Amino acid sequence: MSSSNTVSQVIRCKAAVAWEAGKPLVIEEVEVAPPQAMEVHLKILFTSLYDTNVYFWEAKGQTPLFPRIFAHEAGRIFESVGEGVTYLKPGDHVLPVFIGECKECWHCKSEEIYMCDLLRINTDLGVMLNDGKSRFSINGQPICHFVGTSAFSEYTVVHVSCVAKINPAALLDKVCVLICGISTGLGATLSVAKPRKGSTVATFGLGAVGLAKFGVTEFVSPKDHDKPVQEVIAEMTGGGVDRSVECTGSINAIISAFECVHDGWGIAVLVGVPNNDDAFKTHPMNILNEMTLNGTFFGNYKPRSDLPSVVERYMNKELEVEKFITHEVPFSEINKAFEYMLKGDGLRCIIHKDA
Structure with a gap:
């Protein structure tokens, strides 16, 4: 379907709909409403399943x-x-991002921090900002959006500030995995932790x-030790690492990641x-001893401004x-992707549009 006849018309296409928590997705014909002010229609060619999707699909x-889509x-x-x-313009290659960059708020204008006031991540929001309604429906029943992107559909509607224009020579079935996980890990290290050359960095979660982060030289399993892993890491590094990055969401891993950094200058992200x-x-003494804990969404990258440069690094x-x-x-076998993820059989599964 060309752009000339999608501007003001409802699009009927296939989407993988999650009707219930933890139940297999169902390929349905959905109606996608036209984009409203500051919204765009996107045609999806490739999608990657990320474990965050599984987390919310399981209603955790x-x-x-x-x-929901x-x-x-x-x-x-x-x-x-x-x-x-x-x-x-029609035909541009783009990557949609779960957080936006309006370029107008204080956060977007800041050179030090990033968290768009208008379009920061909101996992509870299943509708569009413009009118508080969904652009997806089946026989009149609204279908909820997911973090403003809803990529398990052949067509979707996204706020324009959540769309990064990229090099058209980049392979979409490869760079789609840069939208969340890889960019987040890369940015959390380079833009937030900012280790100096020769620094020791501990990464929690693989x-x-x-x-x-690339370049791992040592692997430490907490199961191999009879004391807290932060103590093991501190002994290995002569008092603690210069930087640590926690990537699991486990509260025990978060505590370990913080407590394994060196006092005086250590930073945990x-x-x-x-x-x-x-x-x-x-213990409050850890704070007084100048151990620092920072947080980040999307590696402190501004999606529209910075994601194109991450794509260029891949290129x-x-x-x-x-x-x-x-x-x-x-796409017709999308539930296999969930099976791979749940079994821990792989990192990323690319889901491509059926021929």
Whole structure:
């Protein structure tokens, strides 16, 4: 369907709908409403399943919303726009991001921090900001969005500030995995932890986020020791690491990641999302001894401004993205991707549109 006839018309397409928590997704024909002001229609070519999607699909997140169309790592072709959109044109290659960059708020204008006031991540929001309604429906029943992207659909509607225009030469079935995990891990290290050359860095969790640090030289399993792993790491490094990055969301791992950094200058960066009822506890002397805990969403990257440069790093062979892709399935077999993830059989499964 071309952009010329998608601007003001409802699109009927296939989408993988989660009707209930933890139940297999169902391929349905959905109606996708036209984009409104500052919204865009995107045609999805490739999607990657990320473990965050499994977390919310299992209803372990904040507010379970069903029925819902999940997924937020995708490579897409820009189709059409709503009123007020000027910097994109039909045919542009884009990556949608679960947080936006309005370029107008104090956070977006800041050179030091990033968390867009208008479009920061909201896992409880299943509708569009413009009118508080969903753009997806089946026979009149609204289907909830997921973090503003909903990539498990052949077409979707996204706020324009959540769309990064990228090099059209980049392979969409590869760079789609840069949207969340890899960029988050990379940015958490380079932009937030900021280790100096020769620094020691401990990474907690070896999923896509943790492995995005690259260059691991030692592996430590807490199961191999009869004392807290932070004590083991401190002994290995002569008092603690210079930097640590926590990528699991486990409250015990968060505590370990903080307590394993060196006093005086050590910085721990929290990336993993903990459960609602978790509480972080450490002795106040750790704070007084100048051990620092920072947090980050998306590695402190501004999506529209910074994500294109991450894609260029891949294009320049600085990022080994292909090593993260362990499986591929057609859209019609999307539940296989969930099976791979639940069994721990792979890192990223690329889901491609059926021929």
